[in-house]
Amino acid sequence: MTEKSIFNPEQQQKDISSKIVAGLERISEVFKTLLWDKAKLVGLSPIQIQLLIFIAFHKPELCNVSHLAKEFNITKPTVSDAIKILDKKGMIIKDYSATDNRSYSIHLSQLGQEILSKTNDFANPLKNEIDGLGQSELDDVFKTLGELIYKLNRNGILTVQRTCYGCTFYQKNKNVDFCNLLDQELLVKDIRLDCPEFEIRQ
Known part of the structure; x- marks a missing residue:
């Protein structure tokens, strides 16, 4: 089976779909590298930056722990931990439901907006290359x-x-x-x- 692996260069030579998947994997590595560079710059984890960016540009009903877990394909406890840290650092504001005090949507604070302005351009080097097409x-x-x-x-x-x-x-x-x-x-x-x-x- 290993000779038919997508990641086997010999398989890639015989199958264009395998080449495309391998290419997408390379691009995903670029994405992760660019995100990590910004994360180190502002002292946050990559997922914390991704959460800030998502919250900034999406309507409140999508900015809760349950939806964020689905959005990023991670567990609710992982999202909750990231939100706790962002809250502790004063980067977000929790807007609690009037009918259920356990439920809340998340907004960016002024500090969160400032961090966003330093991080939401992390994928620009990738976009700059695509602009050349x-x-x-x-x-x-x-x-x-x-x-x-x-x-x-x-x-x-x-x-x-x-x-x-x-x-x-x-x-x-x-x-x-x-x-x-x-x-x-x-x-x-x-x-x-x-x-x-x-x-x-x-």
Whole structure:
């Protein structure tokens, strides 16, 4: 079986899908390295930085321990521990529910916003390289990534996704992508991977 491993260079030479997976693994390593560099700079862990960034850009109902655990494919205790540290450092504010004092959504404090401004650009070196691609290449890569994310979610490998393909407002008319919420055709560049209006298709 080992000769057919995705990570065996000989297998990669015979199978383009294996090469692509190996390439994605390399890119994930770049992502982790860039995140660690920022983490060391501000004295936080990578997941703590990721939580701050997510909380800053998403609506309150997604910023609670249960959802954050699903979002990052980690356990609730792991999220709770990270939130405790961010709270102790004064980087977040807990907004407790009026009906359940155990339930709360999370917002960034002023200090949290300051740390965000120092860390949320951690992936810019990767973006700078992608910016160098031509428009047709960008469209092709993005279309493929969007479809892959949707399929991984459908197969249960990726827990959370908010892409158009899985949204109740999305419709495919022949070869045309269409959003019924916006009432407009979607070009490749219009497809979203993280839509604020996303509602899961039942």
